[in-house]
Amino acid sequence: MSTLLSCENVHVNYGPVRALTGASFTLDTGRICGLIGMNGSGKSTLFKAIMGVVPMHAGSITLDGQPVGGNRGSRGKNAHHHRAGLVSYVPQSEEIDWTFPISVREVVSMGRYRNLGITRRLRAADRAAVDEALARVELTDLADRQIGALSGGQRKRAFVARAIAQGAQLLLLDEPFAGVDKRSEAMLIQVIEQLRDEGATVLVSTHDLASLRQFADEALLLRGTILMHDTPEKVLAPENLVRAFGMEVDAGASVATAAPGAATSGTTTISSAEGKN
Numbered sequence: 001m002s003t004l005l006s007c008e009n010v011h012v013n014y015g016p017v018r019a020l021t022g023a024s025f026t027l028d029t030g031r032i033c034g035l036i037g038m039n040g041s042g043k044s045t046l047f048k049a050i051m052g053v054v055p056m057h058a059g060s061i062t063l064d065g066q067p068v069g070g071n072r073g074s075r076g077k078n079a080h081h082h083r084a085g086l087v088s089y090v091p092q093s094e095e096i097d098w099t100f101p102i103s104v105r106e107v108v109s110m111g112r113y114r115n116l117g118i119t120r121r122l123r124a125a126d127r128a129a130v131d132e133a134l135a136r137v138e139l140t141d142l143a144d145r146q147i148g149a150l151s152g153g154q155r156k157r158a159f160v161a162r163a164i165a166q167g168a169q170l171l172l173l174d175e176p177f178a179g180v181d182k183r184s185e186a187m188l189i190q191v192i193e194q195l196r197d198e199g200a201t202v203l204v205s206t207h208d209l210a211s212l213r214q215f216a217d218e219a220l221l222l223r224g225t226i227l228m229h230d231t232p233e234k235v236l237a238p239e240n241l242v243r244a245f246g247m248e249v250d251a252g253a254s255v256a257t258a259a260p261g262a263a264t265s266g267t268t269t270i271s272s273a274e275g276k277n
Contacts, residue, residue: 001028001029001030001031002028002029003026003027003028003029004027004028004029004063004064004169004170004201005026005027005050005061005062005063005170005201005203006025006026006027006060006061006062007023007024007025007026007046007049007050007059007060007061008024008059008060008061009022009023009024009058009059009060010022010023010024010046010049010056010058010059010060010061011023011056011057011058011059012042012045012049012054012055012056012057013057018224019042019045019224020042020045020046020049020224020225021224021225022059022225023042023046023059023222023225023226024059024226025220025226025229027170027201027203028201029169029199029200029201030196030197030199030200030201031196031201031202031217031218032192032193032196032201032202032204032215032216032217032218033201033202033203033204033216033217033218033219033220034204034205034206034212034216034218034219034220034232034235035203035204035205035206035219035220035222036205036206036207036209036212036219036220036221036222036235036236036244037205037221037222037223037244037245038223038244038245038246041222041223041224041244042222042223042224042225043174043205043222044092044174044205046222047089047172047174047203047205049061049068050063050068050087050170050172050203051068051087051089051172052068063086063087063170064086064169085114085115085166085167085168085169086168086169086170087168087169087170087171087172088111088162088163088166088168088170088171088172089172089174090156090159090160090162090163090171090172090173090174090176091159091174092174092175092178093152093155093156093178093179096155098147098148098155099148100147100148101146102146102147103143103144103145103146103147104134104139104142104143104144104145104146104147104150104158105130105134105143105144107147107158107159107161107162108130108133108134108139108143108158108161108162108165109122109126109130109165110162111129111130111133111161111162111163111164111165111166111167111168112126112129112130112165112166114166129165129167130165132164132165133161133162133164133165134161136161136164136191136194137157137158137160137161137164137187137188137191138157138187139154139157139158139161142154151180151181151184152179152180152181152184153179153180153181153183153184153185153187153188154184156176156177156180156184156188157184157187157188157191160173160176160188160191160192164191164195168200169199169200169201170200170201170202170203171192171195171200171201171202171203171204172203173192173202173203173204173205174205175205175206175207176188176204176206177206177208177211178207185208185211189211189214189215192204192215193215196217203220204216209236212232212236213232213233213236216232217231218230218231218232219231219232219235219236220235221235221240221243221244222244223243223244227240227243227244228240228243
């Protein structure tokens with residue numbers, strides 16, 4: 001395996017607020033890595049730093065050996081990665097205007113724009129790639145529907161299809177399982193695993209700790225910085241979750257389904273531990 005993504009001592013500030021401090025990790029090709037942290041821990045900021053759309057105040061990020069645009073002194077270089085189609089970002093639902101008059105097929109077709117000229121006219125190979133991507137997420141029959149008319153799970157599948165059509169080597173998925181039905185979640189996991197097996201690298205943020213063990217090869221624990229980078233089994237140990245979430249796990253319980261803001265079920269109970277850290 002070779003290193004695809006490297007983050008070294010990354011610092012990102014929003015005015016006086018420190019969003020990321022000294023975050024360092026690497027990801028190899030053909031891996032699925034779960035990104036775990038409470039709301040406000042810096043997950044979305046990390047994605048945006050990797051995309052090169054927010055500036056870093058210190059540190060560096062390289063993708064396939066090249067610096068991204070958020071690096072100090074390298075602004076504009078992220079265009080190389082977008083032109084080359086190396087990275088694709090699937091944002092959280094609230095970041096998208098679902099009323100925009102665009103069809104599912106047009107959303108997926110955006111993944112091919114890097115290959116097109118100024119006319120943005122799809123060629124036969126581009127249309128075939130879009131059709132294949134739609135088929136892989138089972139949205140062929142809904143291809144001409146306005147994107148906002150889809151269910152939550154179908155919308156997420158459409159944006160994953162865009163990444164498939166793009167042929168991205170690195171996929172950044174920001175809470176792809178939030179607000180989706182179990183069928184869509186299972187399908188997304190299956191597609192993510194297939195992309196990993198085809199050589200893509202996937203960094204996926206999630207509060208769904210139950211399914212993380214099923215599909216992730218490794219996991220990052222984030223709380224303003226990288227607290228831990230290891231296997232899901234080790235990262236999800238109760239003592240590590242206390243560090244990341246400020247939550248208590250009942251003694252003897254295994255981490256299964258609970259996460260901040262989620263109802264507890266199964267054998268796991270997580271409760272607030274404010275004032276105990």
